Amino acid sequence: MTRLQANLLLTLVALIWGSAFVAQNQGMADVGPLLFTGVRFLIGAAVVLPLAVLEWRRLGRAGRPLGRVDALHIAGLGVLMTLGAVMQQVGIQFTSVTNAGFLTALYVPLVPVLAWALLRQVAHWSVWPAAFGCLAGAFLLSGAHELRVGLGDLWVIASALPWAFHVLMVGRWADRMGAPFLVACGQFAVCGLLSLLAALATEPLHWQGLVSAAGPILYTGVLSVGVAFTGQVIAQRYAHAADAAIILSSETLFAATFGHLLLNEHLNAAGWLGCGLMLACILSVQLMPLVGTLRRRQILTNPSN
Template sequence: MIGSHGRVGGLGRHELALIGVTALWGATFLIIHFAVDYAGPMFFVGVRFLVAGLIAAAVFWRSLRGISGYEIGAGAVIGVAIFLGYGLQTFGLQHITSSMSGFITAFYVPLVPLMQWLFLRRRPGRASLVGVALAFAGLLLLAGPGVSGLQLGLGETATIIGAVAVAGEVILISHFAPRVDLRRVTVVQLLTAGALGFLAMPVTGESIPVFDWRWFIPAVGLGAISMLIQYTMTWAQRHVSATRATIIYSGEPVWAGLLGWLAGDALPWYVLLGAAFIVAGVLVSELPPRRRD
């Protein structure tokens, strides 16, 4: 129900915007999973974020004339985190299903309070620690425990490291958003992520792939979506705290898992149980602290 102040079900426009981009984000896992069959992950990331950055520059070109060194630095730092997060996630999608990738990536949510504790000296509450424990238990289940022990492969490992980078991105955006022009920083962070994707190609042994619509259309389409997601995140997180934003972002693995399942991803019982643990950890980690009487 829409209230007199533009709120729907108790959510304001900033929260609703984050819910919308979370649904889009969940859909990207399946798209990337298919596209990397035709292009290397670093090349795909490079094209995706170059397109996103050029779109952002075309839309916000008037604002770029007054860009400061601080804003360039802020955008570059966020862009490094974006590259690491999406680059490792894209690499992992060559080896695991889109559903699995979405569930593992969600591990970044309970990591946010831990990383804030480590880097910003903001001690997490008990709920955050319980959430991390639940999410970690979920990761162990996703690894597929069996007679030979945990089966944490290359794709799972890369995606876990990528989740750490995504957590860093959320914290960096919340830190810089109140201090910068959002349009300028959005352009810089997207172009930085794209440039790093191309620069990483020799390191990963990739070459430019043969042109194929099956990678070109997803890369360009995801570029436009990425620009929308990154700008919306930066805009909305000026008014929504990092912890509240991560509650909303917790819907990402649900969307990714549902779409992956519809596309035919096999989800054995331990994967479903592990996904449930991770989602539970995401939600528990963001419970408000209990007030003492």
């Protein structure tokens, strides 16, 4: 997969995640956040399971079965996913969809900082202004200049840290194992089981609630988890973590679009400015490294110039 193909796949992932904010909000009318998260991630694991089994057999035939360390890495990703998903889902109960979308985007500037601090990865210079530009764009898009930070906002803010660690590590470990479907299925199963166990201990469980929330649960389980999170794992084997964070932050833009189409929400001038700023940042982080590469090739081809 080329860098451009990986970035396009990440854009599709962001589109699906943006649409899922609406479903996540609607699902809270009938079930608790832990039950909603647990069931939808187990559905996502079931969607990817056939591909994971085939990949397991392929690795066995190639003499490269996954070991205990690999299992621990997958479990670690599942724990990070649980923390991020549950805190975000709890927060969505008490804040608006647009505020949740903006506040989730706080992980964008955290990813290059963590990559430098923990892995000594130096991102292309364009990543830094693009990261903060995306954050500013999400700020304008959500109308957060009018935001009063409440309980729900604090929960979503807290979810940004595990999401940042997850974005940083998922591509690294999936590429090292050469098993994106096993990584995806394993982390979904860990997240689903942990969330479901917590739901059994803390939330009232009613079958009728699950039936009423079946639409949002299936949509987010199959598409947001099964398709989009798996696409993230595959794409991030070929994309820099900081670049991926910037592109994935466009879920805020898509959330606003689906809010307009499905919930009749309207953007003001600041919102349109935020959309434009985010789009410019997303394009710049993809195009600027290519410009540098083309220049170097031109110098090598025509050293006299």
